Amino acid sequence: MLTITDDLGSQHIFDQTPKRIVSLVPSLTETLYELGLENEIIGITKFCVHPYHLKSVKIIVGGTKNVHIEKIKALNPDIIIANKEENTLEIVDSLREICPVFVTDIVTVEDTLKTINDFGLLFKRTTDAKKWTEKIKFANDDFASFMQxxxxxxxxxxxxxxxxxxxxxxxxxxxxxxxxxxxxxxxxxxxxxxxxxxxxxxxxxxxxxxxxxxxxxxxxxxxxxxxxxxxxxxxxxxxxxxxxxxxxxxxxxxxxxxxxxxxxxxx
Structure with a gap:
């Protein structure tokens, strides 16, 4: 059993690792893919353009501000990934009737690292998450030196x-x-x-x-x-x-x- 709190303070409890993911956030669709979760991603938005081939093999569920609720429901997802800025509260509330909606709120580099770590815990990809957070931290420090x-x-x-x-x-x-x-x-x-x-x-x-x-x-x-x-x-x-x-x-x-x-x- 996993208990995890999203960035809006909502607590989510999972008896099993979520296996069917709908992502409503283009940059986080790419992140899920980079964490080795391509097979688990079942639904994406029309703006999820990285990696490009996903648009031809995954179900498009609308845009970030205008999703097809019934299409998402038909996919029978275990979890929906959303974002405070990208997706409206009205959309999130509607989707909560289908399954848990994990809402992110990302403004800083630190927020990004937290989200990657959260995904590592959520989807049992902690090794991949650690690899990416360490790469980003190194690149961040390197760029800070470059800008000094x-x-x-x-x-x-x-x-x-x-x-x-x-x-x-x-x-x-x-x-x-x-x-x-x-x-x-x-x-x-x-x-x-x-x-x-x-x-x-x-x-x-x-x-x-x-x-x-x-x-x-x-x-x-x-x-x-x-x-x-x-x-x-x-x-x-x-x-x-x-x-x-x-x-x-x-x-x-x-x-x-x-x-x-x-x-x-x-x-």
């Missing part, structure tokens, strides 16, 4: 257009910005993803860098030009949104990406 002599730069991280929206406080993206010594000019704005006016960027923070994420909005060159006309000296940089927003085992790859990004910015 770097100077802080003021930055804006944009995730959407029409209206423009930025990453704010209490987000995983904001924590990744800090690791890169990017001072988030929107950290003190109200809301986790505040709407912003790019024409006010100079008077509100005058950033050194404007980072344009590849997701959820696919920024293009014309958008960089539009922003450049009002920010003047700020350097506009396209960044891989997955590396800044996907927690879980993806974080290991992110640290290598951040090194390359830092070198690119210095060119």
């Amino acid at each position: 002599d770097k100077k802080w730069q003021k930055a804006a991280y944009l995730i959407w257009r029409e209206p423009y929206m930025a990453a704010g406080s209490e987000t995983f993206i904001n924590e990744m910005l800090k690791l890169n010594k990017f001072e988030n000019m929107y950290e003190l704005f109200e809301g986790r993803y505040p709407e912003v006016e790019i024409r006010k960027m100079r008077i509100q923070g005058d950033p050194d860098l404007v980072l344009l994420s590849s997701e959820p909005y696919p920024f293009k060159e014309e958008h960089a030009f539009e922003i450049g006309r009002v920010t003047h000296h700020a350097k506009t940089v396209f960044v891989d949104g997955e590396m800044f927003s996907w927690y879980g085992t993806r974080l290991f790859k992110a640290f290598q990406y951040f090194k390359a990004l830092q070198n690119r910015i210095e060119e």
Whole structure:
């Protein structure tokens, strides 16, 4: 018997190791796969794109904000993996009538490590979980050493257009910005993803860098030009949104990406 508490404080008791998993969180679907649980994953969202082949062999149960309850019920899962930000409370409450819903709440590197360890306990993959947490800790320490002599730069991280929206406080993206010594000019704005006016960027923070994420909005060159006309000296940089927003085992790859990004910015 296993008793484990999720990040919302809900206690879950399992007589047996859960064998049928529905994952509603793309980055955690990838994490479950990396922990050797491909056969146990039975349902995923349409946004679960890593590893790519899962979409052709697993049942798609909808998106992260709009799931097909009956389709999930028909899969007869033992556990559903959800996330406080990715999935609404209404969805989680509805799914609790089917089986236990393990809800994660991930903002920091430490939260990521905890989730991987929790999965190790939940699914009897403690050896794999330890391997991944040690790899991420090493990569984190290595990147911290790499950044030691770097100077802080003021930055804006944009995730959407029409209206423009930025990453704010209490987000995983904001924590990744800090690791890169990017001072988030929107950290003190109200809301986790505040709407912003790019024409006010100079008077509100005058950033050194404007980072344009590849997701959820696919920024293009014309958008960089539009922003450049009002920010003047700020350097506009396209960044891989997955590396800044996907927690879980993806974080290991992110640290290598951040090194390359830092070198690119210095060119």
